[in-house]
Amino acid sequence: MSVILSVFSLVLALALVPLFPGIILKVKAFFAGKKGPPLFIKYYTLLKLLRKGSVYSTSSTFVFRLGPIFSCAAALMALLFFPLAWMQPLFSFQGDIIVLLYFFALRRFFTIVAALDTASPFEGMGAAREAFFAFLAEATLFAMLILFFRMNGTLSLGEYFAGQTPLSFDGSRGALLVLVVVGLFMVMLAENARVPVDDPATHLELTMIHEAMILDHSGPDLATIELGAFCKLFFYAAFVASLLKPAQLVLNPVLATLLFYGLVVLVYTVIGVVESGTARLKMPLVPKYLLTSFALVFFAIILTSLEFIQ
């Protein structure tokens, strides 16, 4: 029964993943006093790209083609381990979260080498920026795992949200999760090429980070990358959303799914609001931004240590 539920919720998530970036666009359009593109714009974009052919430079090699495949595969893989709507994920084992984070790193590695393979100065710049900023973001993510291990005693995504002692606000040290939610939200913006770190809407190559690396990909390759990016953003948004449910609240699968997607939509809406209300940071300030997120999580770790002393 639970396996069927897990499969069903995974299929539902995959079907909905391209919807959510459309919500961000709608929110931004609202703040700009515009109608904005249709809510299903990303589905149309994917269909459009899939119908096209891919163009390959004669100077690029198979490495260039590996980028999109790894980029999408790693993000899809992460969803297999995610306890969607606080239900048991399809796969789970002790330490899976570390494996997943390194799958994201592997994804990044292949995106970067694919970018470098084109020998374009834009893509080289984008790759350098991505490598540097992601390296700083990793500090926050791993600090978060230390905190979770102290709170929950496991290193498994399934255990965090669908296990015996799920992480939540109303838990013993739940207040600390407020810091984690803010820190994780900041990392989410950085890792998924959102304002204030990157601008997904810009056409100016010199300012791009993530977009600069995929300038030469086209057609189905680009669609694969886009889908991977949607999944990755959904993974982070779902992570934040999952932390927001009180542990005592026990719901049947339908209500849980509704609540879960409601919270996910809320997270995406907040992204849209943040993007409408802030300008991009100057590039040299991005490390400070990321280290701020680290500081928040690190502070939470210190607080758990203090409790042990007591």
Add this chain to the structure above:
Amino acid sequence: MLKINNGERIDRSQIPRVSSELFHRQLSQFVRNNGFIVQFFAYPEDKQMVLLAVLRNSDLFILETTVGREFPSLTLNAGPQFNLFEREVAEQYGLRPAGHPWLKMLRYHANKSDKPDVFGNNYEEEIPGNYPYFQVQGESVHEVAVGPVHAGIIEPGHFRFQCAGEEVLHLEIQLGYQHRGVEELLQTVPHKRLITIAEGIAGDTSIGHNLSCCQALEALCGLEVAGGASTQRTIALELERLANHIGDLGALSGDVAFNPPAAYFGRIRGEFLNLLLALSGNRFGKGLIRPGGTAFAMGQEARQVIANKIKELRPEILHVCDLLFTAHTVLARFERTGTVTREHAQALGLVGVCGRASGLDYDVREFFPTECYGDLPTISNKVTSGDVLSRAMVRQEEIVHSLNAIDLLLAREEEPCQPVPVEGTDYALAPSSCVVTLNEGWRGEISHCLLTDDQGQLIRYKIKDPSFHNWPGLAMALRNQEISDFPLCNKSFNLSYCGFDL
């Protein structure tokens, strides 16, 4: 040096012609004593070449000299103000400024004389030859080439960055991809077509260039402009300024990913283009200004439409400016980004918004007023630290100033004026004459200089768009800046490619 007035015809025989040494010495001295170049170009006279210079401090001066194949470079001896002007002379007529420190072509075209190319290029070939770029060498230095084809619908230009990591050590800008031969074309067409071509010099400055052209023709043909027409022309020029400045503020906002003001300003820009439509029947004001007046008289109805619209838009504009300039994340991006110091701005001779943002308070509307500008209040800028924020603030101040100016002009008694027909007029130009016109277009000082021969035919039509002065300013603004800030700096200058390329 002869003191001249803006838009006033003089006989060419009045232009003082001095020896090459004296010319060189006087120009050097003038530029060293807070003087600036308005025009510096060569023209053929009989079998020899003449170098003509129009200079300004608080007055306008004119001076010329004859040259052979070579002349001593003023860039070398008198400073970088002459850099592009001398390269242009070398490219247009094959005259070599001896000792020029970076003698490179501007627009890649064959020269108009029968002399061999100064740069050793063969324009028969598809790629006409030498493309030298300043280079920086070192282990961690890398080169980024951007353009000439860009994303979006912006004009073509090539930007070559020498970077150490994210830091730009040097930027070299190569233009010329839109060279259409405007100056030559203007010298060959019937005179009544001059204005149509002038409107196309730079599409976003069609009123500014057309006005400069018409004023020159009026001086040379002895035409008078009625007061009402003059008011209408002034309003048109200010509407063009408003539309472009508002568009620029929106674009600056969009470049730092701050969307709401970008969207609001984009809409308001459209409102001003529509006002130009109401005034002239064209959203860019094409076909409005004619030698001797305007093509349509501004009626009571048009006055009312403009007055009402400005009343409606003024609070909106102020509100959106407030939204933009109080957002601390925006200020963090604008402040101390792309700074051009006053010293550099003066050495390069920046004009217009960019010059004023660096503290050079030169405004043609104040110094050499034409049309109704003599009666209007002048503007002074408060934020002049030379960064992106200053350039944005100067635009904001000019927007408010222009709104006030239009209100003042509309509040005047309506003066009768008749539409001026173009058909059936042959615009006979005064023979052996010279006229220089200056106007403050929205980017800055636009100048047209016309020279006629003893038959009343044009021997030289020289155009100078303010961008010609300001492109080197953009290159300076990028020194030791983040390369990721280039698009923002570029937008804060927002210079014309086709106005430069001609």
